[in-house]
Amino acid sequence: MKKIQPHSHMKSILSMNSKIIHKPRYLFVLASSSQLYSGTGTAIFEWIKYARNHFDFAICIDNDNPYNYRIARTFCQDNGLPFLPSAPFAWDGGPDPGNAWASTHLNSGYWQLVEAVSWANATLNHEIVDACNSRVPIIYTPHTQPAWTMPNSDRYWALEGSFVRMLEAASLICCDSPAELETITDLAPGAKAKYIPIGVNTAEFCPSTDTRKSQILIVADFNEKRKRTDLSLAAIDRLFSRSKLHSAVLAGKNSEHVSIPTSQEARILRAGYIDKQKLIELYASSQLFLLLSDYEAFGIPIVEALSCGTPVVTTDTREARSLFGNLPGCHLVDNTDENAVDAAIDRALQETDHLNISRSTANQFNLEATFSLKMNAIQSILNRLERPQSNMIGTQKHSKRSLSSLY
Numbered sequence: 001m002k003k004i005q006p007h008s009h010m011k012s013i014l015s016m017n018s019k020i021i022h023k024p025r026y027l028f029v030l031a032s033s034s035q036l037y038s039g040t041g042t043a044i045f046e047w048i049k050y051a052r053n054h055f056d057f058a059i060c061i062d063n064d065n066p067y068n069y070r071i072a073r074t075f076c077q078d079n080g081l082p083f084l085p086s087a088p089f090a091w092d093g094g095p096d097p098g099n100a101w102a103s104t105h106l107n108s109g110y111w112q113l114v115e116a117v118s119w120a121n122a123t124l125n126h127e128i129v130d131a132c133n134s135r136v137p138i139i140y141t142p143h144t145q146p147a148w149t150m151p152n153s154d155r156y157w158a159l160e161g162s163f164v165r166m167l168e169a170a171s172l173i174c175c176d177s178p179a180e181l182e183t184i185t186d187l188a189p190g191a192k193a194k195y196i197p198i199g200v201n202t203a204e205f206c207p208s209t210d211t212r213k214s215q216i217l218i219v220a221d222f223n224e225k226r227k228r229t230d231l232s233l234a235a236i237d238r239l240f241s242r243s244k245l246h247s248a249v250l251a252g253k254n255s256e257h258v259s260i261p262t263s264q265e266a267r268i269l270r271a272g273y274i275d276k277q278k279l280i281e282l283y284a285s286s287q288l289f290l291l292l293s294d295y296e297a298f299g300i301p302i303v304e305a306l307s308c309g310t311p312v313v314t315t316d317t318r319e320a321r322s323l324f325g326n327l328p329g330c331h332l333v334d335n336t337d338e339n340a341v342d343a344a345i346d347r348a349l350q351e352t353d354h355l356n357i358s359r360s361t362a363n364q365f366n367l368e369a370t371f372s373l374k375m376n377a378i379q380s381i382l383n384r385l386e387r388p389q390s391n392m393i394g395t396q397k398h399s400k401r402s403l404s405s406l407y
Contacts, residue, residue, distance in 0.1 A: 023054060023055050023056045024054075024056070024113055024382060025055070025058075025110060025112050026055040026056060026113040026114075026115065027058050027060060027105060027111040027113070028044060028058070028059045028117070029060045029061075029102045029106070029124065029128055030044075030072060030117060031061070031062060031097060031098070031118065031123075032061055032063060032065035032072075032097060033064070033068070033095065033096045033120075035068065037253060039198070039298065039301070040117065042300055043198045045075055046201065046367065046371075048075075048081070049079070050199075050367055051371065054375065057081055057082075058082035058084060059072050059081065059082075059084065060085075060099065060101070061073075061084075061099070062085075062087060062089070062100065063086065063087065065097070073085070086101040087101070089127070091123040091158070093157050094123035094156055094162065095156050096120065096121040096123050098124055098127060099124055099127060102124065103127055106131035112136065112137075112382075113136070113139060113381075114128060114132060114136050114137070114138055114139070115138075115139040115141065116128050116140050116141070116170075117141050119142040119143065119145060119163050120150055120159065122156060122158040122159045122162035122163070125162045125163065125166040126158070126162050128166070138172075139171065139172045139174065139378065139381075140174070141173075142166075142175075142184070143176060143297040144175075144176075144180050144184065145295055146295060147159065147160075149226045149295050163187075167184060168188055171192060172192055172194065172378065173192060173193040174194065174196040175193050175194060175195050176197060176198060176298035177195070177297070177319045177322045178195050178322040178323070179317075179319040179322040179323075180195075180297065181194070181195045194373070194377055195373075196374045196377065197364075197370050198298050198300055198365075199366060199367040199369065199370030200304055200307050200366070200367070201366075201367055202307050202365070202367070204280060205280055205307040206284070206308060206358060206362075207284055207309035207358050208281075208308075212287050213247070213286065214243075214245045214287060215247050215249060215285065215286045215288075216236060216239065216246060216248045216249070216290055216345075217248070217249050217282050217283065217288065217290070218232050218233075218236075218248065218249070218250050218251070218255075218290050218291070219289070219301050220232075220255075220291065220301075221252055221253040222253065222255045222258055223253065226293055226294045227291075227293045227294075228293055229258070229292075231335055232290050232291070233258070234338075235292065235338075235342065236248045236268070237264070238342055239342070240264065242342075246267070247268065248269070249268075249269045249271055249282055249286070250268065250269065250271060251278075255270050255271060255273070256270045256271070257270075258270055280304075280308065286305075287310070287348075287349055288311050288345065288348050288349055289301065289313075290312075290314075290345070291312065292313075292314065292341065293314070293335075295317060296315075296319065296320065297319065298319070298323070299323070302314055302320070306324075306327060306330060306358070306361035307365065309329075310357070311331065311351045311357065312324075312329060312348070313345050314332060315335040316332035316333055316335075320332055327357075329348070329351055329356075329361075331344040331347060
């Protein structure tokens with residue numbers, strides 16, 4: 001891959017903004033190991049589009065994973081944002097590739113805010129804390145997950161220490177769920193954490209006036225084991241034995257490669273990775289969205305489906321219960337209990353008040369309701385910057401609990 005020189009990019013950014021500087025300069029520093037094709041990317045890109053009138057955004061990302069790197073670059077090109085590519089900076093202790101020039105950008109004195117994403121970026125999190133050193137406020141969106149959700153997590157000895165260090169250094173920690181907020185405050189007492197859920201564009205994700213099909217929708221990365229698409233496919237198979245009327249659509253990364261029995265090929269469409277418009281059409285035309293994942297930090301597809309008025313059957317986790325437990329149309333179930341899953345699917349298929357499901361979800365998770373919380377929290381940080389204050393990093397009390405003990 002072509003070598004990239006960081007200093008020339010910084011000069012171009014400085015010259016680009018030298019004439020008019022009136023908005024806080026806000027840098028996303030990302031690892032290319034982050035799944036920008038999934039909800040992680042959706043949350044970043046929707047926030048930037050929502051808040052770009054208030055901040056001058058840019059994205060810095062390493063080029064180790066070309067797929068996620070291209071997604072970030074294309075987003076910046078399409079939206080006229082500065083794009084700061086970097087080489088990776090590998091470190092044995094972390095699963096992420098690191099970012100060789102993050103410190104160069106953060107030490108430049110140019111950026112007024114930096115946002116880091118993901119609990120799993122052990123290498124990058126250390127780099128960001130070292131470079132910011134309390135001078136640049138860190139906004140941290142960890143999307144916290146148990147260590148077991150990462151393959152070979154036992155190899156990454158720096159994962160937990162880096163995570164706690166970032167929690168203690170951050171000026172704002174955006175927690176996806178009330179349950180995550182509890183986890184983080186247990187792990188790092190005194191951390192500046194707030195419940196700020198991920199929002200959905202409810203103007204786009206909304207019910208259709210068209211008649212719904214007798215169709216079950218599964219959207220996931222079919223290569224990711226924790227998504228438990230094996231359980232969803234088994235549930236579809238059992239539904240087919242109970243009903244001759246229903247069909248299913250599999251959508252998402254690698255769904256086109258799923259092996260299906262010949263007897264079911266006429267009833268299951270493997271759509272592959274689809275664009276947003278097609279995804280909305282599938283949500284709004286389906287009777288049910290099925291996601292039996294072992295764990296979701298938030299679960300953007302759940303909110304997208306509900307916002308389209310589509311009932312959901314998903315796994316009853318602490319996080320899901322704290323987010324969706326009271327929402328109409330959302331059925332929480334033990335994903336390993338086949339009888340409970342089947343009963344939940346049968347109940348969900350009887351639901352017809354799609355407008356009520358949509359309205360109830362939109363009231364809690366529309367972009368204004370969620371992102372205004374983040375905007376207000378960041379404004380409070382900027383207001384505090386105008387007043388001298390002592391350096392609080394490193395003074396928080398350490399919890400005796402470990403990340404693994406909290407799940």
